[in-house]
Amino acid sequence: MTFDCIVVGAGPAGATAAYHLAKRGRSVLILEKAALPRYKPCAGGVSPAIAEWFDFDFTPAIAARWRTFAIPGS
Numbered sequence: 327m328t329f330d331c332i333v334v335g336a337g338p339a340g341a342t343a344a345y346h347l348a349k350r351g352r353s354v355l356i357l358e359k360a361a362l363p364r365y366k367p368c369a370g371g372v373s374p375a376i377a378e379w380f381d382f383d384f385t386p387a388i389a390a391r392w393r394t395f396a397i398p399g400s
């Protein structure tokens with residue numbers, strides 16, 4: 327079996343790359359060393375700039391919106 331692309335790592339970067347490659351018609355193999363779903367520390371935040379990279383609606387997953395935030399001690 328052959329693939330156009332092999333992506334190593336199914337984190338946000340690898341999964342996003344694989345998504346966009348597949349959307350453009352490439353066959354993609356993702357190699358992930360961890361058992362999925364892997365433990366993934368996350369605060370649950372997504373920048374609007376990141377959301378623009380995707381062609382699907384993030385709205386159903388949005389619980390709250392912030393226009394500004396401050397990092398304690400900064």
Ligand SMILES: Cc1cc2nc3c(=O)[nH]c(=O)nc-3n(C[C@H](O)[C@H](O)[C@H](O)COP(=O)(O)OP(=O)(O)OC[C@H]3O[C@@H](n4cnc5c(N)ncnc54)[C@H](O)[C@@H]3O)c2cc1C
Pocket residue numbers: 334335336337338339340341357358359360364367368369370371372373
């Ligand atoms: C506590 C915490 C909270 C966070 N909260 C947020 C947030 O709210 N919003 C946000 O946008 N970001 C958040 N981040 C940052 C976010 O987690 C990282 O920016 C993101 O995970 C980076 O994605 P990545 O795909 O580059 O790397 P990773 O997420 O590290 O993914 C890499 C993947 O590659 C796999 N891998 C590694 N080596 C190999 C190998 N040799 N073979 C096969 N697979 C391999 C790993 O198992 C992993 O699944 C948070 C981070 C932390 C620590």
